[in-house]
Amino acid sequence: MSESLHILITGAAGMIGQKLIARLTREPRLGGKPIERLTLVDVVEPAAPNNTPFKVTSRTGDLSLPGEASAAVADSPQYVFHLAGVVSGEAETDFEKGYRVNIDGTRFLFEAIRSREGYKPRVVFTSSAAVYGGPFDGPVTDDFQLTPHSSYGVAKAIGEQWLADYSRRGFFDGVGIRLPAITVRPGKPNKAASGFFSSIIREPLAGQNAMLPISEDTLHSHASPRAAVNYLLHAATLDTSGLDQRPNLMMPAVACTIAEQIEALRKAGGDAAVARIRRVRDTLIERIVSGWPHQFEAKRALALGFVPDKSFDEIVAIHIEDELGGKAAA
Numbered sequence: 001m002s003e004s005l006h007i008l009i010t011g012a013a014g015m016i017g018q019k020l021i022a023r024l025t026r027e028p029r030l031g032g033k034p035i036e037r038l039t040l041v042d043v044v045e046p047a048a049p050n051n052t053p054f055k056v057t058s059r060t061g062d063l064s065l066p067g068e069a070s071a072a073v074a075d076s077p078q079y080v081f082h083l084a085g086v087v088s089g090e091a092e093t094d095f096e097k098g099y100r101v102n103i104d105g106t107r108f109l110f111e112a113i114r115s116r117e118g119y120k121p122r123v124v125f126t127s128s129a130a131v132y133g134g135p136f137d138g139p140v141t142d143d144f145q146l147t148p149h150s151s152y153g154v155a156k157a158i159g160e161q162w163l164a165d166y167s168r169r170g171f172f173d174g175v176g177i178r179l180p181a182i183t184v185r186p187g188k189p190n191k192a193a194s195g196f197f198s199s200i201i202r203e204p205l206a207g208q209n210a211m212l213p214i215s216e217d218t219l220h221s222h223a224s225p226r227a228a229v230n231y232l233l234h235a236a237t238l239d240t241s242g243l244d245q246r247p248n249l250m251m252p253a254v255a256c257t258i259a260e261q262i263e264a265l266r267k268a269g270g271d272a273a274v275a276r277i278r279r280v281r282d283t284l285i286e287r288i289v290s291g292w293p294h295q296f297e298a299k300r301a302l303a304l305g306f307v308p309d310k311s312f313d314e315i316v317a318i319h320i321e322d323e324l325g326g327k328a329a330a
């Protein structure tokens with residue numbers, strides 16, 4: 001392996017992809033080696049960073065079409081961050097698209113890597129807490145069964161199994177990270193059923209109203225976008241010899257109720273920010289959210305050095321620092 005690095009990021013136009021690119025641009029090293037080149041792939045054109053200390057190649061292509069994945073790995077990047085995917089809501093409403101992108105796209109990428117002679121990159125795969133289905137009697141522990149209750153969760157569970165098998169067979173060196181909800185998601189509100197967990201913080205801090213569709217007693221687990229990028233980078237450099245052929249890991253998260261989220265908002269933005277939350281009950285969202293796991297005991301990941309946010313207060317502070325230039329709306 002050469003001393004300088006080539007990294008491939010799929011789904012590079014997405015939220016986590018853009019955060020990862022920004023971080024690598026600020027800190028252009030991985031595993032102690034300088035980054036020489038970044039290849040970005042997305043079905044929509046990924047925004048390429050300016051003034052990077054490394055070469056950036058952007059490819060606009062659909063990974064679920066034959067040939068695209070082979071082209072993406074043609075120059076044998078040593079690290080592959082596979083972030084491309086169709087998110088939970090869309091994978092449920094458009095079954096064919098969800099399976100095509102989340103299953104076929106992942107398979108094509110893994111096969112493209114396998115078919116390159118002498119090529120064995122580190123592959124970091126973003127799985128999701130959606131691989132777990134209820135009933136939940138308490139926190140989800142590391143050996144909790146995977147019984148997904150959504151097409152999105154099924155696709156992620158399939159990807160995890162392939163990642164484990166391709167790693168066991170020596171086709172690549174994989175680490176799968178099961179991300180919790182990433183909060184506060186920057187940008188515009190999206191249609192994800194979980195979107196309000198971010199909206200009730202993001203919109204009030206920007207001086208706008210937000211809807212809260214479910215009870216404030218609801219407990220849920222979160223990681224900031226900054227923590228998600230830390231997880232990706234740690235997964236990329238982790239010594240995989242200690243994973244005992246179980247390369248898929250639940251990531252740690254901050255568990256709190258919506259009431260606690262609102263108190264964190266009050267501390268950061270005052271009563272005026274809290275007053276921008278409108279309570280509009282939505283029984284569909286209530287039903288969907290009640291089927292999700294809400295708390296995780298990620299002992300393996302913690303022991304392997306994955307570091308979560310300290311509290312929901314810190315998650316709000318990260319949002320204000322990274323997205324609002326350090327200042328919330330009055």
Ligand SMILES: NC(=O)c1ccc[n+]([C@@H]2O[C@H](COP(=O)([O-])OP(=O)(O)OC[C@H]3O[C@@H](n4cnc5c(N)ncnc54)[C@H](O)[C@@H]3O)[C@@H](O)[C@H]2O)c1
Pocket residue numbers: 010011012013014015016017041042043044061062063064082083084085086087101105126127128129178179180181182183
């Ligand atoms: N954000 C979260 O809360 C969260 C939680 C758990 C897991 N994840 C997973 O992490 C990954 C990144 O999440 P995100 O929040 O950045 O998602 P995102 O929706 O912002 O980004 C996903 C990107 O994948 C791209 N994409 C979709 N289909 C594609 C295709 N056929 N070929 C190439 N690119 C394609 C999209 O254009 C998009 O830019 C996803 O795999 C997601 O399932 C995210």
